[in-house]
Amino acid sequence: MAQWQRDPKARRNVAYVLAATEVLALMANVYSIFSAYLLYVNARFFGSALSGPSIVYAGVAATVVSAGVGVVVAVMYVRGRAWGRATFIVANTGLVVLGVLWFAIDHLGAQPDQVSAWAGLLLPLVTLFPLLWPLITFRPMLPAGADGSGAG
Numbered sequence: 001m002a003q004w005q006r007d008p009k010a011r012r013n014v015a016y017v018l019a020a021t022e023v024l025a026l027m028a029n030v031y032s033i034f035s036a037y038l039l040y041v042n043a044r045f046f047g048s049a050l051s052g053p054s055i056v057y058a059g060v061a062a063t064v065v066s067a068g069v070g071v072v073v074a075v076m077y078v079r080g081r082a083w084g085r086a087t088f089i090v091a092n093t094g095l096v097v098l099g100v101l102w103f104a105i106d107h108l109g110a111q112p113d114q115v116s117a118w119a120g121l122l123l124p125l126v127t128l129f130p131l132l133w134p135l136i137t138f139r140p141m142l143p144a145g146a147d148g149s150g151a152g
Contacts, residue, residue, distance in 0.1 A: 015140035019074035025127040030066040032119035035059035080141035092128040099124035
């Protein structure tokens with residue numbers, strides 16, 4: 001194992017960078033995907049009863065709430081809690097699936113738009129999908145006895 005991999009401070013710093021990147025990526029994706037699904041629900045079930053600004057405000061509110069939850073989960077991830085890592089992995093996977101679903105449904109319709117291609121397909125695949133591998137493989141804290149000291 002490389003020296004930096006055994007260094008708890010270096011692992012913690014990598015965990016901080018990964019957690020901060022994850023929270024920012026989640027915020028961008030939650031806003032775009034939540035807003036799109038809210039527009040769909042509004043048009044489908046409420047007959048466009050909600051105005052444009054109220055949908056924007058709801059998207060911003062959902063993003064702020066997800067940012068708050070994301071920061072709490074990020075702190076738990078850096079502290080080595082397994083559920084923090086699992087939460088990030090589930091959130092990434094869920095948003096990638098929702099984005100791809102939005103893209104597929106939109107492009108099967110009569111009038112596909114470019115927004116679904118950019119915000120539904122490209123944004124999650126560029127921001128969230130690459131973060132899945134580090135989240136799956138990297139743990140902020142070494143398991144007991146894995147520091148090479150022979151103890152444990």
